[in-house]
Amino acid sequence: MLAYSYSQYGSADVVSRIEVPTPIAKPDEVLIRVVATTVSAGDWRARSLTMPKGLGLLGRLVFGITGPRKPILGTEFSGIIDKVGSEVSTFQAGDAVIGFPGASFGAHAEFITMPADGKLTKKPDTVSFAEAAAIPFGGTTAYDFLVNKAKLKSGDRVLINGASGSVGSASVQIAKHLGAKVTAVCSGKNTDLVQKLGADRVIDYRTESIVEDGVQYDMVIDAVGTLPWSQAQHAIRPGGKMVLIAGKTSDMFFGGLKATIKGKKMVGGVATESREIVEAVVDLAAQGILRPVIDRRYAFDDMRAAHAHVDTGRKMGNVVVAVMPKVSTEIAMNTKDLVNV
Ligand SMILES: NC(=O)c1ccc[n+]([C@@H]2O[C@H](COP(=O)([O-])OP(=O)(O)OC[C@H]3O[C@@H](n4cnc5c(N)ncnc54)[C@H](OP(=O)(O)O)[C@@H]3O)[C@@H](O)[C@H]2O)c1
Structure with a gap:
């Protein structure tokens, strides 16, 4: 072959x-x-x-x-x-x-x-x-982090950085399906795409600041690795979570401690690969929820x-x-x- x-x-x-x-x-x-x-x-x-x-x-x-x-x-x-x-x-x-x-x-x-x-x-x-x-790649990563690891709930306000990538685009769709209010971060050329996927608001990272004065989220998801804890922490409400799918080495190792000190949580690590998760995302695709x-x-x-x-x-x-x-x-x-x- x-x-x-x-x-x-x-x-x-x-x-x-x-x-x-x-x-x-x-x-x-x-x-x-x-x-x-x-x-x-x-x-x-x-x-x-x-x-x-x-x-x-x-x-x-x-x-x-x-x-x-x-x-x-x-x-x-x-x-x-x-x-x-x-x-x-x-x-x-x-x-x-x-x-x-x-x-x-x-x-x-x-x-x-x-x-x-x-x-x-x-x-x-x-x-x-x-x-x-x-x-599978984007879908199971998004599902495992949002559903299994971070336990996203209906009504959560979520910021997704890297929303136009494989993991990000699946994250937007799964977060919306779970009833979250989604702010997607991408470059201007991908605004239409993430809106079609369901994003309620879009931030163009090339022209706007991702972390805005006074705007706080229940969950900040970094699906590209360009939003370090030092910045993201200001956008997370007390008790809220950062979901580190990709990120800086220091955040991977010490993010949990840095977040705990600030009264917040960090969810990171490697996505679990399992047949159950593949079945779950394929089922979402069969229902037209995940495209x-x-x-x-x-x-x-x-x-x-x-x-x-x-x-x-x-x-x-x-x-x-x-x-x-x-x-x-x-x-x-x-x-x-x-x-x-
Ligand atoms: N922890 C885990 O177990 C796990 C599992 C799977 C993947 N990952 C990691 O997750 C990351 C994303 O994977 P992926 O498959 O989604 O990657 P991908 O599809 O290759 O990501 C490409 C996207 O990233 C966007 N992007 C690039 N720079 C950006 C920035 N500064 N701000 C916002 N968006 C930006 C690009 O949009 P623009 O052109 O608009 O910039 C593009 O649409 C990778 O680093 C991967 O290794 C981790």
């Missing part, structure tokens, strides 16, 4: 096309033909080894000391089950699925294997393969260009790569449509 791999950390140029044996599903696994995948911030971080200041060594411990430990990137995908292992009864060949290998990577390939009881669920018919591929934002679509041949676009740091929502541009009913036995991804 064809796949994209990298053997050293660096720019999009380190990604190259290779031919490798198609993996074989173990008895408890399924083999999936990938239809669409994305280049996510997770791929960018692992490939470029861009880490918050002082965490370069930690990055190498996670991604590989002398070079990448997982040479095939790709954190999320949509696809069609090709073969099931002998012990698998929950999926059958032809099922359309959404998978989230996440930190295990491996979706930038024509085929991938996953445990049948892993982060894998059936694709709703109402969601296209392209949209489906773009649900993944797609910025650009690339052909599989143009994987490097997709990486290069993500490297600009300006992507709007998600960047989708069509691995199999047309899905025939013959392959997707349980999918009614002949789809252009």
